[in-house]
Amino acid sequence: MPAAPPKSRGKAAAGKSAAKPAAKRPAKIPSRRRAGNASGFTLAQARRESRAAKQNRAGTIFDRLHAAYPDSHCALDHRNPLELLVATILSAQCTDKRVNEVTPALFRRYPEAAAYAAAPLGELEEMVKSTGFFRNKAKSLQGLGRALVEKHGGEVPRTMDELRVLPGVGRKTANVVLGNAFQINEGVVVDTHVRRLSRRLGLSFEDDPEKVERDLMALLPRERWTLWSHLLIDHGRAICAARKPECARCELADLCPSAEI
Numbered sequence: 001m002p003a004a005p006p007k008s009r010g011k012a013a014a015g016k017s018a019a020k021p022a023a024k025r026p027a028k029i030p031s032r033r034r035a036g037n038a039s040g041f042t043l044a045q046a047r048r049e050s051r052a053a054k055q056n057r058a059g060t061i062f063d064r065l066h067a068a069y070p071d072s073h074c075a076l077d078h079r080n081p082l083e084l085l086v087a088t089i090l091s092a093q094c095t096d097k098r099v100n101e102v103t104p105a106l107f108r109r110y111p112e113a114a115a116y117a118a119a120p121l122g123e124l125e126e127m128v129k130s131t132g133f134f135r136n137k138a139k140s141l142q143g144l145g146r147a148l149v150e151k152h153g154g155e156v157p158r159t160m161d162e163l164r165v166l167p168g169v170g171r172k173t174a175n176v177v178l179g180n181a182f183q184i185n186e187g188v189v190v191d192t193h194v195r196r197l198s199r200r201l202g203l204s205f206e207d208d209p210e211k212v213e214r215d216l217m218a219l220l221p222r223e224r225w226t227l228w229s230h231l232l233i234d235h236g237r238a239i240c241a242a243r244k245p246e247c248a249r250c251e252l253a254d255l256c257p258s259a260e261i
């Protein structure tokens, strides 16, 4: 497959009607599934691709994205594991940008787990209101603070099993914290961008985020898992947007079975 040198982007039937004779047959609308790409690689072929070939393609995708986004990193501002855990809980159904607007004041007022544990619920709600779902999020933060104080001496634990049972924390949030606060590659964070790109690139054909994660983990060595997710998120934001992917200027077009060029 031809490999154009990547540029650094820095820091994304008609139905027949008997009553309407001589109607002109409409042109077929090209779907991503049919369109394939310049090298003729299709989603059907991606489904039949061997494990070794897919791993090889995933490695090339990783390298090109790394060249395009050399500064790729977690977009949530934080200075320690607790701040990242809190920011990730707030990022559910909210943009990272909005979370980063809210967290400086939040982190000043609640510098430790004990502060969240002791905070009045109404006060927490007011502080996180603009991130949406604020009642649930405030409740999670208070419960999180209490659980950390009662079970972990106020510290954020470093294992998936301990993290994912904390209030407001699921596998995705635990992966974010383990990978970015502790540099532990436990899994691949699968958010909406990662899921979309995985499917378009023919790396996973699953819908369930945990199954997508399993597929992605099988394609690259463990030490790449955290960055793998950041790179896919950056590319999803910059080029492979949900509604209008910019395939013509995508450095993955010759590797992508969904390329529309």
Ligand code: SF4
Binding pocket: 200, 201, 239, 240, 241, 245, 246, 247, 250, 251, 252, 253, 256, 257, 258, 259, 260
């Ligand atoms: S933008 Fe790139 S990754 Fe996304 S569908 Fe187009 S060619 Fe594939």
